[in-house]
Amino acid sequence: MTTEAELAIAVSGLTKRFGDRTVVDSFDMEVPKGAIYGFLGPNGSGKTTTIRMMCGLLIPDGGSGQCLGYDILTEPQQIKEHVGYMTQRFSLYEDLTIRENLDFMARMYRMKDRRSKVQKALADLGLSDRADQLAGTLSGGWKQRLSLAACLLHDPQLLLLDEPTAGVDPKARRDFWDEIRRLSAAGVTVLVSTHYMDEAIQCDYIAYIAYGKKLISGPAREIPRIIGLTTWRVEGPEISKLEAELRRTEGVDQVARFGAVLHVSGTNAKALDRVAAEQQKRKTHKWQKKDAELEEAFIYLMAGATDNFLTPAVPG
Amino acid sequence: MNLFSFARFGAVLFKEFVQMRRDRVTFGMMIGIPIMQLLLFGFAINSDPKHLPTLVEMADDGPIARAVVMGMQTSDYFDFIGIVTSQQEGDRALREGSANFVLVVPPNFERDVVRGLNPDILLSADASDPAAASGAVAAMSGIIDTAIADVLTGPLQYTAGAPPPFSITVHRQYNAEGKTSTNIVPGLLAIILSMTMVMITAVAIVRETEKGTMEALIATPVRPAEVMLGKIIPYVLVGYVQTFVFLIAARFLFDVPFIGSRLAFFLGFNLYIIVNLALGFLISTVAKSQMQAMQISFFTLLPTILLSGFMFPFAGMPGWAQVIGTTIPATHFLRLTRKVMLKGAALPDISGDMLAISIIMLVVVVIALRRYRQTLD
Ligand SMILES: Nc1ncnc2c1ncn2[C@@H]1O[C@H](COP(=O)(O)OP(=O)(O)O)[C@@H](O)[C@H]1O
Ligand SMILES: [Mg+2]
Numbered sequence: 001m002t003t004e005a006e007l008a009i010a011v012s013g014l015t016k017r018f019g020d021r022t023v024v025d026s027f028d029m030e031v032p033k034g035a036i037y038g039f040l041g042p043n044g045s046g047k048t049t050t051i052r053m054m055c056g057l058l059i060p061d062g063g064s065g066q067c068l069g070y071d072i073l074t075e076p077q078q079i080k081e082h083v084g085y086m087t088q089r090f091s092l093y094e095d096l097t098i099r100e101n102l103d104f105m106a107r108m109y110r111m112k113d114r115r116s117k118v119q120k121a122l123a124d125l126g127l128s129d130r131a132d133q134l135a136g137t138l139s140g141g142w143k144q145r146l147s148l149a150a151c152l153l154h155d156p157q158l159l160l161l162d163e164p165t166a167g168v169d170p171k172a173r174r175d176f177w178d179e180i181r182r183l184s185a186a187g188v189t190v191l192v193s194t195h196y197m198d199e200a201i202q203c204d205y206i207a208y209i210a211y212g213k214k215l216i217s218g219p220a221r222e223i224p225r226i227i228g229l230t231t232w233r234v235e236g237p238e239i240s241k242l243e244a245e246l247r248r249t250e251g252v253d254q255v256a257r258f259g260a261v262l263h264v265s266g267t268n269a270k271a272l273d274r275v276a277a278e279q280q281k282r283k284t285h286k287w288q289k290k291d292a293e294l295e296e297a298f299i300y301l302m303a304g305a306t307d308n309f310l311t312p313a314v315p316g
Numbered sequence: 317m318n319l320f321s322f323a324r325f326g327a328v329l330f331k332e333f334v335q336m337r338r339d340r341v342t343f344g345m346m347i348g349i350p351i352m353q354l355l356l357f358g359f360a361i362n363s364d365p366k367h368l369p370t371l372v373e374m375a376d377d378g379p380i381a382r383a384v385v386m387g388m389q390t391s392d393y394f395d396f397i398g399i400v401t402s403q404q405e406g407d408r409a410l411r412e413g414s415a416n417f418v419l420v421v422p423p424n425f426e427r428d429v430v431r432g433l434n435p436d437i438l439l440s441a442d443a444s445d446p447a448a449a450s451g452a453v454a455a456m457s458g459i460i461d462t463a464i465a466d467v468l469t470g471p472l473q474y475t476a477g478a479p480p481p482f483s484i485t486v487h488r489q490y491n492a493e494g495k496t497s498t499n500i501v502p503g504l505l506a507i508i509l510s511m512t513m514v515m516i517t518a519v520a521i522v523r524e525t526e527k528g529t530m531e532a533l534i535a536t537p538v539r540p541a542e543v544m545l546g547k548i549i550p551y552v553l554v555g556y557v558q559t560f561v562f563l564i565a566a567r568f569l570f571d572v573p574f575i576g577s578r579l580a581f582f583l584g585f586n587l588y589i590i591v592n593l594a595l596g597f598l599i600s601t602v603a604k605s606q607m608q609a610m611q612i613s614f615f616t617l618l619p620t621i622l623l624s625g626f627m628f629p630f631a632g633m634p635g636w637a638q639v640i641g642t643t644i645p646a647t648h649f650l651r652l653t654r655k656v657m658l659k660g661a662a663l664p665d666i667s668g669d670m671l672a673i674s675i676i677m678l679v680v681v682v683i684a685l686r687r688y689r690q691t692l693d
Contacts, residue, residue: 055535080537091532095338096331107327108536150532 011065038203084151094136141172224292236285328546378426517596576656
């Protein structure tokens with residue numbers, strides 16, 4: 001267990017209502033210092049709202065907590081000084097140039113060595129020669145890198161990244177994650193919300209939220225166990241036909257295909273083992289029990305997830 | 317943790333200026349609107365129309381009366397289109413608009429002049445179109461002086477040089493205040509400032525929320541007062557530029573004088589700009605989009621135009637309209653400007669108007685601050 005001092009974020013019971021809708025419901029989260037913490041959940045499940053409450057942009061209707069040791073209810077000003085928040089939507093000024101945007105952000109934090117910091121940020125971005133271009137003319141990937149650079153100017157101890165790579169091409173996404181890992185190695189705590197499996201599996205910790213309620217959280221490695229997922233690896237001929245058959249079979253919750261291999265998973269271990277036993281009698285395919293991994297867990301979590309904007313149903 | 321950082325305030329201010337400069341359309345509008353309005357209102361309402369149809373009721377057509385009619389005819393302002401024989405006939409023509417003026421020379425006019433009884437010539441004017449009547453009316457005293465100089469020779473010579481031995485009474489019908497375009501122009505300043513200041517501020521603030529930049533902005537340690545002042549002050553300067561352009565144009569295009577105290581005007585005008593910006597700020601706390609901000613601003617503009625005394629004389633409005641009118645800042649600024657520009661008022665003369673604007677401002681600011689949130693709630 002971690003103690004208070006080792007936690008960058010510790011919130012409990014966070015609740016937010018808009019009108020008579022409870023958008024975030026008794027949310028608890030503990031983010032250890034230096035961790036990369038993945039925040040998963042379908043659209044409209046309340047991720048953005050939760051992040052906003054953590055950095056003082058929304059006042060919770062219930063609950064309490066601290067962020068970098070500062071109370072989220074009474075010390076938002078201090079939190080803002082030490083947190084870098086990258087919003088889901090591009091939120092720099094499109095009608096200011098790249099340099100003007102960075103300079104403006106640096107001024108908001110009243111940085112002493114503003115000019116050299118901005119100059120360095122531009123150089124790091126590789127945008128020195130385009131510094132006087134309007135930010136609005138940048139492509140999605142560049143906007144995202146610029147946003148990250150802007151919220152790193154004041155050397156924050158905690159980064160809150162709200163779906164930072166949505167709509168960005170895979171190469172840019174990989175580069176972005178290289179940067180996240182570099183920051184993490186340098187001691188920065190990162191809380192990142194995402195939809196992508198390849199991002200989720202790079203996180204040290206995972207929390208999953210649906211309809212404003214946290215369903216699962218813990219170290220990434222333990223998530224499959226927490227879900228209680230049993231997985232079999234299946235290999236053999238005419239794999240597509242088998243895949244279709246298994247999808248209709250009782251006891252099988254999920255079939256994920258990786259090339260010519262199927263990962264067949266279910267939460268009812270006994271039922272799934274029976275299916276496997278039946279199948280093995282046919283001797284057509286090779287069945288092997290394996291440890292469920294984060295991939296399966298992620299697919300399992302996201303599969304039942306539809307957008308949460310409509311009236312809540314029981315999450316699948 | 318200090319409460320106000322001039323560095324951050326300055327950064328917001330600077331940013332706002334840069335954005336304003338890049339937004340050509342809005343920038344053009346800010347300078348273009350005052351000039352366009354002034355030209356439209358100033359020229360569309362011809363300030364000095366000539367050849368206005370005039371009827372005459374001559375109960376006495378002695379040489380003096382003839383000289384007056386003659387003088388009026390040659391002045392080009394009046395075109396005599398006929399003779400009426402009764403007051404009712406003249407009134408009907410005015411009401412129907414077939415004549416703009418009816419000149420009434422009373423019975424025994426000539427005799428009364430000679431006897432020194434100082435009789436009255438009555439000029440009834442249709443002042444419902446104030447600009448139409450005003451130039452002609454203003455020309456009357458000159459016309460009469462000339463007529464007198466021509467006629468008062470011989471036995472009546474002794475009256476020359478003294479005040480005219482008869483007087484002319486102008487009776488304005490349908491529009492008691494008798495506004496002239498000189499009067500409209502200062503009022504127009506109140507309307508233009510209200511229109512642009514309220515709308516531009518509201519839109520500029522809502523734009524940050526709508527584009528999402530407000531979220532990144534308030535995620536920094538910036539304080540609400542720094543954002544608020546930084547965003548508003550550039551528009552105070554816009555108001556200065558607008559007013560300056562307007563006053564220059566009014567002076568050189570329409571010969572509108574400025575005879576009162578400049579200091580009084582300056583103080584009143586700053587107060588008026590602030591109250592409009594505060595109103596714009598208030599609207600920005602209500603509007604969800606730039607479009608909505610624009611619509612609400614236009615909505616507030618209607619009573620400003622209709623009930624401030626700009627369109628209709630304030631004194632002529634029904635009681636309930638006057639009550640609403642009193643709560644509108646433009647009502648007071650309009651009076652203030654007319655007093656200072658046209659009537660030569662100084663600071664003490666406008667203190668009542670200043671007080672009224674201050675009270676409205678206080679109310680608006682209190683409501684706006686109560687509605688303003690440092691969060692996204
Ligand atoms: N300011 C707001 N007013 C009303 N409803 C809101 C507001 N912000 C978010 N919501 C609603 O709250 C729910 C959660 O939204 P959000 O936190 O943005 O979810 P996520 O980031 O997980 O997609 C959504 O249904 C959204 O419509
Ligand atoms: Mg979101």
